[in-house]
Amino acid sequence: MLLALAYPWLAHWAAGGSDLAASLALADLVLIVLVEGLLCRRLRAWLALAAALAMLAALHGTVWPRVLLLAPPMLFTGLVAWFFARSLADPRGALITRIVAALDRCEPAALPPRLHRYTRRLTAAWAGVMTLLCVVNGLLALIAVPDGALALLGTRAPLTVSREQWSLFANLLNYGLVGLFFVGEYALRRRWFPARPYRNFLEFMRMMGRLGPEFWRGLFTRP
Known part of the structure; x- marks a missing residue:
């Protein structure tokens, strides 16, 4: 619930041009999708989280995180x-x-x-x-x-x-x-x-x- 409540504000912050906020908003979305698997300690959920965070790190500083938020x-x-x-x-x-x-x-x-x-x-x-x-x-x-x-x-x-x-x-x-x-x-x-x-x-x-x-x-x- 906290992750869901945080997303709109992070995404709106990102609209001001903040690369950090855009990456955080996308990471928040990833956590919302994977949270059940993470809490149940499912390996595939943790691997998916690692892959998503690695992709966000690679895209940080480009326009793509803000484009994905559309x-x-x-x-x-x-x-x-x-x-x-x-x-x-x-x-x-x-x-x-x-x-x-x-x-x-x-x-x-x-x-x-x-x-x-x-x-x-x-x-x-x-x-x-x-x-x-x-x-x-x-x-x-x-x-x-x-x-x-x-x-x-x-x-x-x-x-x-x-x-x-x-x-x-x-x-x-x-x-x-x-x-x-x-x-x-x-x-x-x-x-x-x-x-x-x-x-x-x-x-x-x-x-x-x-x-x-x-x-x-x-x-x-x-x-």
Whole structure:
């Protein structure tokens, strides 16, 4: 969690031109991906970490670490959008439908019809929001100067944004918009479905956490 919280600030710091911050942000991403294997002392995880750090050391001082940081905001939002959208065709139920059913301790099919429809539509709404953010992140990465994708290819875009403006959206506002949608939807849900098994937002988050790592891992795997 601390690694995930640190990444947006390191990436935004790197947008100011800091080579050190760019390398640290990429190293932070590597640790986020490998942390479970590292804690379990898996040899391949430690070898992957060593290889990644060696590559970052070789690239330090070049433009490439900052160029590589253009990709994660688009890849992250695109991957999340894909998980939400893919679950709409899952015979076990849409992603949020399964989460709500787990909180209610029942099968997705046993949810009240109105709540079942709402959770399915909410899953589709999350897929749409994350797809929109993915597209916006991709467009901004294309037109950022001086080291956006088009600028590096020697093409001048008709409309450009500074690296700092791209970073402000991709590394900070991105997550703020996601959080705002999450909190806003919670408030709407409390109004439309007042009889829920939690009394407030804090209790809701605690119940989400108590579902456990096995549930969350299974949620994103194919049947």
